[in-house]
Amino acid sequence: MPDGGDAVEVDGLTKRFGDAEAVRGIEFSVRPGEVFGFLGPNGAGKSTTINMLCTLLRPSGGTARVAGHDVVAERDTVRRNIGLVFQDTTLDGYLTGEQNLRFHAELYGVPRSVTTDRIGQVLEMVGLWDRRRDRVQTFSGGMKRRLEIARGLLHSPRVLFLDEPTVGLDPQTRASIWEYIRQLREAEEITIFMTTHYMDEAEYCDRIAIMDSGRIVALDTPEALKAGVGEDRVRIQTADDRAAIAEIADRFGLEAVMSEGAVTFRVVAGEAFVPRLFAELGVPIRSVSVARPSLDDVFMSFTGSTIRDAEAGAGDHMRVMMRAMRR
Numbered sequence: 001m002p003d004g005g006d007a008v009e010v011d012g013l014t015k016r017f018g019d020a021e022a023v024r025g026i027e028f029s030v031r032p033g034e035v036f037g038f039l040g041p042n043g044a045g046k047s048t049t050i051n052m053l054c055t056l057l058r059p060s061g062g063t064a065r066v067a068g069h070d071v072v073a074e075r076d077t078v079r080r081n082i083g084l085v086f087q088d089t090t091l092d093g094y095l096t097g098e099q100n101l102r103f104h105a106e107l108y109g110v111p112r113s114v115t116t117d118r119i120g121q122v123l124e125m126v127g128l129w130d131r132r133r134d135r136v137q138t139f140s141g142g143m144k145r146r147l148e149i150a151r152g153l154l155h156s157p158r159v160l161f162l163d164e165p166t167v168g169l170d171p172q173t174r175a176s177i178w179e180y181i182r183q184l185r186e187a188e189e190i191t192i193f194m195t196t197h198y199m200d201e202a203e204y205c206d207r208i209a210i211m212d213s214g215r216i217v218a219l220d221t222p223e224a225l226k227a228g229v230g231e232d233r234v235r236i237q238t239a240d241d242r243a244a245i246a247e248i249a250d251r252f253g254l255e256a257v258m259s260e261g262a263v264t265f266r267v268v269a270g271e272a273f274v275p276r277l278f279a280e281l282g283v284p285i286r287s288v289s290v291a292r293p294s295l296d297d298v299f300m301s302f303t304g305s306t307i308r309d310a311e312a313g314a315g316d317h318m319r320v321m322m323r324a325m326r327r
């Protein structure tokens, strides 16, 4: 990619399937070295977008450049510069881990002189060096996923696309995959473009784009997106909860309720508000906690559904219902 250029640069990108517009003229860019998360409910257009960026699908309009090259005019160059780790595994179970990688190296034209070293390097990176001579069919789900990540890295791509890299894996394996992703960024100076349905994982991304109904509806750092939701949740335990609720309404104009045994209310910049609360509330406070808005709150505010609904395939249905209810 040219010096100073973006790793992914999308302008007016559109995809129509017949009359339906799956991607509606989106625009965004990803900086080199970023871990960029792509979120959205089912049918939002994420896969369609990724497929266009990976040159697997031709755009109906607009442009996309990946690693500095146009996905239509320079398709083959783009392909050489990207790695793909998609949900459907394409590993060959009868081959060993090492044989799978060797096959891929030939497919990508990795020079023979460097293949063996490179295979060793990526297998070490994902902790599979000791299992390199075992058939892949004996691997656990997490090991297969790690081998796929190793394979995606083999030809030293500039941009690695990961489609739900940790889906269906146990929390421990998910954590270790993330550890590899973080190491990767340091070791390979690679840009990572990923989709995930796990909000706790989206937190690890440098920036997140939320897509809904073919458009990018939000794009920023996880911190900025959460701050954009506005209000923090403050919970206090007091000597007299009923009096505290009344006083919070009178003095600060905030509506507090009892929730799980604590007086709970929402306020902008909760941490800065707490000293004022202690100074001005007549009722003694026994304990206080402040919770920032979560990425779940962010997702909900932009798409009208939680990521779990979206994951369960109920996202579209929920959204329609919520919109109808708001009317």
Ligand SMILES: Nc1ncnc2c1ncn2[C@@H]1O[C@H](COP(=O)(O)OP(=O)(O)OP(=O)(O)O)[C@@H](O)[C@H]1O
Binding pocket: 017, 020, 021, 022, 040, 041, 042, 043, 044, 045, 046, 047, 048, 049
């Ligand atoms: N080959 C196709 N032909 C017709 N319509 C398609 C095709 N591929 C996708 N679509 C439609 O485009 C829209 C976006 O689909 P897409 O798969 O990109 O969404 P997504 O955000 O990746 O969803 P998911 O999270 O379920 O994978 C959907 O309405 C889908 O039905």
